[in-house]
Amino acid sequence: MIFKQKKVERQVSLKKDALDGILSYCKMKHPNECILILKGKSKNRHIVIDSLVIPPFSETGPTFAGFPSSFLPLDFSYVGIVHSHPAGSAEPSLEDLNNFFGLVSLIVKSPYEDEDVFAWDREGNSVKLTII
Numbered sequence: 001m002i003f004k005q006k007k008v009e010r011q012v013s014l015k016k017d018a019l020d021g022i023l024s025y026c027k028m029k030h031p032n033e034c035i036l037i038l039k040g041k042s043k044n045r046h047i048v049i050d051s052l053v054i055p056p057f058s059e060t061g062p063t064f065a066g067f068p069s070s071f072l073p074l075d076f077s078y079v080g081i082v083h084s085h086p087a088g089s090a091e092p093s094l095e096d097l098n099n100f101f102g103l104v105s106l107i108v109k110s111p112y113e114d115e116d117v118f119a120w121d122r123e124g125n126s127v128k129l130t131i132i
């Protein structure tokens with residue numbers, strides 16, 4: 001007997017309201033990076049992001065954005081983080097992957113329009129992103 005393992009592709013859905021919030025926050029913080037926590041739910045490898053949280057004690061500059069995750073309450077509705085790349089591509093840097101938080105990482109590149117948002121998993125693989 002052959003068992004075929006069905007591979008369920010990971011995917012991310014982002015609510016339009018949350019997308020608009022992310023884009024305007026990125027534009028406001030430009031030329032510095034910005035960072036936000038993504039709230040939502042995850043079921044069967046499908047992550048739905050519906051709201052945003054500004055992390056406490058966040059530090060940002062032109063090439064970094066971070067926050068001490070030890071200050072975060074343990075909250076299972078936190079599915080990941082989004083941060084901006086004011087210059088360059090939307091590919092995650094080695095540092096981004098080392099500081100991965102949650103299930104998914106969104107990166108927004110300048111000029112922060114709808115098509116400038118990309119989703120990545122912990123290994124740095126591209127994840128399908130749909131705006132809902």
Ligand SMILES: [Zn+2]
Nearest residue numbers: 085092093096
């Ligand atoms: Zn980055």
